[in-house]
Amino acid sequence: MTQNISRDKSKKRATILDGAIDVFINMGFELASMDKIAETAGVSKRTVYNHFGSKENLFQAIVDDFLAQRQSLKTITYNPEEYLAEQLLAFANAEIFLIDSPKRLGLSRFLTRVFLNDIKYARETVSKYPPSHLMLLNWLKEAVEDNKIKSDNLLLTARVFYAMIEGAITWPALFTDGINKAAVEPMISEIITTFLARYGNA
Amino acid sequence: MTQNISRDKSKKRATILDGAIDVFINMGFELASMDKIAETAGVSKRTVYNHFGSKENLFQAIVDDFLAQRQSLKTITYNPEEYLAEQLLAFANAEIFLIDSPKRLGLSRFLTRVFLNDIKYARETVSKYPPSHLMLLNWLKEAVEDNKIKSDNLLLTARVFYAMIEGAITWPALFTDGINKAAVEPMISEIITTFLARYGNA
DNA sequence: TGTAAACTACACCGTATAGTGTAATTATCT
């Protein structure tokens, strides 16, 4: 009678994922060969296939891991004691965090590329996670009730805020060498000032 | 003595470019095969190579054409007689025009993908053309002199405006089915209101 | 230490692709 003894595969799996991420980031999906991925991970190609079955599966595993991690953001809740500007800065910093390391930045670039390649896939994938504006929406609701923010269309207001953050910070970072914290500081400050000039209850 | 009579190649060239654009947009650079491009253009593969020499050259020709066309935007100049909101709307509409047809939208997506693939190439390519904020910068300068706009940092002010337009309109359009003019109208209006709430001289 | 799962090395297949060479055909200008 043979027992079903199975060893821990999670370490090799992580090693493969790391190597694959590296290659995907630097070469893109199409030009990333499975041989190159195996070599970069320091693993035989056969092992890559034994773990993931196909290039598509390997890719999907990376995407799922990445988006799940992104989802686990620290929540920000309205605090009536704190300056609005301080709290809005926390929202901005949460966005910046997402592209603040070379790996996260690279993965963001890579995923953006893939999404632009297949809009339908992009929509389906993104829709599996709660919308990014949700947290700010809740925050705005409480701030309006507290008479600190004036807005008769919270969704529009939230979208204006994220438009500024993404248009001024996130997207430019993808096309340059990433975030220079000192350099973006005046821009963030200006964005928050602009936001409060429009929606702050003076 | 043979004369050097050469026929007009520009039409075939345009045909090839059209087909290539189509295939590049739908399959991306790597997966766009020269056979497929030739077939789509309704031209023999040999002719494609006779015209462009390589896939790289063909791609580069498309990029150059596209960016040169983009550059030939109608200029917008400051008009002291017209409402600021009206004039800012013209800037917004100029941005929207760039992604307003399926072909321009597709090319924008494709180019964005390529640029994300090679940041260095993106910088070099984009730097061959004058920065997109230049026109607004000149406009702002005159509006400040006319006491209609208040700003002690015109560049920052211009960047805030384009951050809102791009973050709320341009980028989202790339990930969806493009621009729905009626749907973006309230957002543009809100952006201009926000901009004037901060920088308008009440 | 024995044993089975996990891994490696490596050869191999089918297919796709960028690019070339060439002979025949078509279109254009005088």
Added chain:
DNA sequence: AGATAATTACACTATACGGTGTAGTTTACA
């Protein structure tokens, strides 16, 4: 109509890649 530039059809090369099969080696656990 004649000359020739442009185009076509097509065969062909070299290479690369996703994926598989297998025999042997390493690793971890009882």
